[in-house]
Amino acid sequence: MNSFNPLRQNLIKGLPYGILFLSIVLALFPLLFGTYQPVADDFPFINLIRNGGIISHFNRFGIWRIFGVYTGILSIINIPSFHGILVITTHFLASTFVYRAYQLLLGGIYLPLTLALLVFVFPWGYQATTWAIAYHYMLGTAFFWLNLLVIIKAYSYPNKQTFFFFVIYFLTLISLFSNESLLFTIAISGSLIWLGESKFKLKKIRRKILTMYAGWAPILGSISYVIFYHLLKSNSMPKNTSLNPETILSVYVYQFSNFYIFQPLLNSKSIPFVFYGWTGITFTCILIIICTYLVGLYIFFKFPQKYETRSILKIPKKQMLIYIILLLLGASLIYAIGGGFSVDTRKKYSLIPLIVLLMGWLWQNYFKCRIKLFQKNFLTLFIVCALGINTNWLVIGIWKYESTRYNLLADFLVSNNITGSLRVEWEPDLYKAWPTMHQTWAFRMDDDWVLNLAIKDRGGQPVHVTQDRNAQLIRFDKNLSRWGLSQDNIVKK
Structure with missing residues (x-):
């Protein structure tokens, strides 16, 4: 019996990633068939990249979103059907990074998986998945969460700070070359390495800041990006700087607009588009995936609660809460200096995982023991996923x-x-x-x-x-x- 324990442990660790993969494929399945139709800003960027590639983008816009825009537009130039594969792959990778970060920050398996499914199965940021020119929001977000995982790793290895410094610095630049919306959040994220002291002692904090210097990599990487951006930008830049300080908080006030995605579910004229463009082959494929998905969920819920884990970070609760809030304020600060915030869904792609992280922390520390509704339950998770997948198909x-x-x-x-x-x-x-x-x-x-x-x-x-x-x-x-x-x-x- 004991010989099977390692196998069972590896299976329970790997199952959430399999569930995430099948959830993403199900949610974004309609992107796999049909030909991508360019819209609005797609056209000038298609011509720009088709005529001169990434060099044309650099000559006109400098490093502004150079990696993210180029990748998204390139996916629709020669093989338009490839865009769906690229989006699903990026969405899945982002979901695994977010799930793992939730697991390390909050502990457990079921709660991080539920939160990750809540983020990635629902179409909160669906414009980033459907519109090629907005793909850069996906790529920048994925690299940010990968970078955060490396930062968490660096927290546990004080003797390998040089290695982690260069890795984090590189990922910081790659994330910002994809999309700059998390600029301030990235800069703040490295401070996680310096947390953990239960009492405020200036000498200990100073020593930690100096010895755990990998925490400086996101700050220096962000500063480097800003310098490169201003040195290399041209007069044709589509973004102008303007101050809107009220946006720092109003970004989150307007998150009620997330519920706009459910409106078409309530109208008989829009409901038929759930299966727009579907054929007998696509229905057969989706049925096979759904059956596999249900089996995976069933196996996952058969494992006992003892496989749940705790957070590996020894950080006081208040410090972690302040850290998460600072990440959220950093995510909205970019809009306070960049012309304000609008409720279009592409901008929410990078915000929602951070908002849900705060929700998960509050649940874990204040509501988990008081409310039993969302304990490990097959039916609850199935209903959540079914609603999210159906809404994705419709939009x-x-x-x-x-x-x-x-x-x-x-x-x-x-x-x-x-x-x-x-x-x-x-x-x-x-x-x-x-x-x-x-x-x-x-x-x-x-x-x-x-x-x-x-x-x-x-x-x-x-x-x-x-x-x-x-x-x-x-x-x-x-x-x-x-x-x-x-x-x-x-x-x-």
């Missing part, structure tokens, strides 16, 4: 449908030489079925700047979308799946 289906109609509209306008003012009538009108849809994107597909980018890429002339009843009316025929020019300019009341 991805709607994005794919709308991006297809958007490109068909641009094709129609250019092929028929239509310019000037026009009205666009969407049928079905998903902007009415999902009233906050455009807020989760930060634009409508028929916004002038969005539509004109697609038209310009096709060599057409710009148009102006208006509600003027005298403008030309362009209507989508859902039965024929094509746009047409209507002579009816009467506004329906």
